[in-house]
Amino acid sequence: MPKSMYIHIPFCNRICTYCDFNKVLIKNQPVDAYVDALIKEIEMIEPQTLKTIYVGGGTPTALSEQQLEKLLAVIDGRFSVEDEFCFEGNPDELTLDKLDLLHNYGVNRISLGVQTFNNDLLEVLGRSHNYDDIFRAINHMEKIGLDNYSIDLMYNLPGETMDDLDQSLKYIEELKPRHISWYSLIIEPHTVFYNRMRKGELTVDDDEKEGEKYLYVIKELEKLGYPQYEISNFAQPEFESSHNKTYWKNDNYYGLGAGSHGYINGTRYYNVKPVNHYIQAMEEKSDALKESLELSVKEQMEEEMFLGLRMNRGVDITRFEEKYGKTLDSVYGSVIEEECAKGNLVRDSGHVALTPQGRLVGNSVFLGFLD
């Protein structure tokens, strides 16, 4: 059974122009009813010790202190967390009081949505915070001793220069966060960005330039003491995200809240997305499941590969065999050999992993493992 849990808070005070996650503007939403419904869903799960809990969004910090406390009390009453209890938060919303509350209920990691330190770019992204908010939030965290935080950054933003990347690197050096997620901007359909791109109002660099920036970020973070451990993730030793590794190791997790995804014993499932539908489903039948999909063993193995290869460490050969009762070579021997010959994969006795060259074109390597 899962040892990890994802909890979704689909509310935001402002909608970012690039975001395609399940979220709504918090204004006039039935937030209290949502929290109640969510608590009901949480209470369906047996009290137990979990390895990780991750509360994401939307913006979990968009909830009021009262709402947060109500939710945290239930979580705290049912589960003890062995390893990582992480909350996503926006710099402008992480007040000292809220942080204190989180800290008191055992939250031991904050994922801070910084995105960039450039105020102009923050505006383009439609973020609610500015440069000053970032430092204020970090001060608060240090003050209460919640010093395990990650900062989320983005690159390949419209109008971004190498100087912007250098600026971010400079602050990283200064602030010394434990962990950094640095994603390249993905223009998703149904976002403000997508429409503005289509109209030609926005442009981003091509994938060649994007590749250069990517390699630059990897190299510079390494120098600063943040070795890459996943396609877009970097951490000081011992501070890799335990929760996110659940996904990449293809382990089980619960998904709770509107539109959340979970994975239990080979079945992927997700809840209804619209907030009102979710509340109604929980109220009426104590179940908000929208769809579940049982994966074949072959599909499970495919996902084991394209998720596992995202990590620099790669896919654990022994673990694969234990999980599926087949050797990795008997299933994927020829693909692995082919990609090794191209210089995209490398293997040792324990793992198969992407090479730096392979990481740059990971998708084309992953395709080899799909049928």
Added chain:
Amino acid sequence: MNDFERIERQENIRNFSIIAHIDHGKSTLADRILENTSSVASREMKEQLLDSMELERERGITIKLNAVQLKYTAKDGEDYIFHLIDTPGHVDFTYEVSRSLAACEGAVLVVDAAQGIEAQTMANVYLALDNDLELLSVINKVDLPAAEPDRVAQEVEDVIGLPKEDAIKASAKANVGIEEILESVVENVPAPAGDPAQPLKALIFDSAYDPYRGVISSIRIIDGTVKPGDKIKMMATGKEFEVAEVGINTPKPMAAKELTIGDVGYLMASIKTVSDSKVGDTITHADRPAEKPLEGYKKMNPMVFCGMFPIDSGRYNDLREALEKLELSDSSIEYEPETSQALGFGFRTGFLGMLHMEIIQERIEREFGIELIATAPSVIYDVHITDGSKIVVDNPSEMPDPQKISHVEEPYVQATIMVPNDYVGPVMELCQKKRGNFVNMDYLDDIRVNIIYDIPLSEIVFDFFDQLKSQTKGYASFEYDFIGYKESNLVKMDILLNNEKVDALSFIVHRDFAYERGKVIVEKLKNLIPRQQFEVPVQAAIGQKIISRSNIKSMGKNVLSKCYGGDISRKRKLLEKQKEGKKKMKAVGNVEIPQEAFLAVLKMDED
């Protein structure tokens, strides 16, 4: 029946076709005729009943023929037997049209009341006149806002010579004028004139393969009678069979005791392949054969060849089986194994024309589920070697080295293009660009011009029709006939990817255009071939000489940057979509090439 009854019955038979330019409403009219006679209830009708293949319905064209027997009680109180014979509607199938017309005594000529006469109208009229058919003119779609029935009737009189007062104004869609057409068929189409006492002569005008019943031949009896148990002989091939069943289509097949003079129906005789029952051949009795076969039989030769290769090389045998099955129902395709260095094992396959080629390729992919890479089509070149011998080349990669060639001849067609006079300039320009030789220009009336050029068939194959359509905003219509071989200054252009020659991309080009086309194709390929993980040079060469070169840049960053939040299914779908695209590509060496790249040579004159 005795012979006297057969002759009496023949008096009331009317055999006719409907001929028209594409989209002028032939199939709709056929549907209405079926509804207005006692053959099939309206509620049983599917739109365009006679077009039976799925592909035909989708493309709105008729490929295979059908003949249906109808009963009609005319105003004179007599009962008539109509045989309505459908004809395919495309230039690639002219011969089949002419054979089905040969099974008729009359033809209903349908002309769109807004569009007027078009090139195919004329081509079909000529075919009908070749077969001495009585023509009835119908001006269709008179209910359309743009309809000008009187102008079009005048045009039919001026151009074809059918009196305008005889033209029936109709709307097949709105069921207007149908009875008038039926009465006119009774009055004007002559009854057949066969002799039941003569040895059997039956014309095969279609031949279809059915996996359960073998070949079903559509036939028209000219003389004599045929019935189950008869020993028959195909006069062109000499093959003999025993008749298992004869019958008529209503349109559902119904077995009959016999088919006799004037009848149009089907015949089954345990024939295993359509090449034993060829369109245009004459069926006679083996023990009492006719002296001479009917005129007009021609062996159809493929004009256009391409290589077809399974993307999954493990499916070579499946492809062969697919072609074997298609050959049972289509005697005009030819194929033989071909080995390409780039594409592996496949088949060099010959077709009547471009549409025929596209249809077969689509059927292989759709009905047999085999993903194909098809090379650009080629015509057949006669290559004269310096030692005086001659070889026939239907595959550009097999063109001998230039120093061994004395000269090359290529097939020419005579193209007849009908356009409004505003477009004469662009059409002539296009024909010149396509190496055409001007033959003639006729003004059909104040507006319409018939332009005739002799053009190399290879230029027709290379996107002529698409360009003609775009140059004339779709107003031009076009027909062509093979006229023979002529000497041309041709060279083979090779394409190198990553410094390796890709034989399947070679093509033949006139020397005068070689440089220009080399440049264009290199640019096209550069844009069509997706970026690989390394830089790929693209070169065009004649012999050893590189005439153009460009590089496909290597792939930039290509990896999903975000993969958290637990929505793995979505990432999976994204990868699966990329994988689908990749499956449609063929790996040549370590370069992945999509199908479009092989056809790039066809689109060289765009922009």
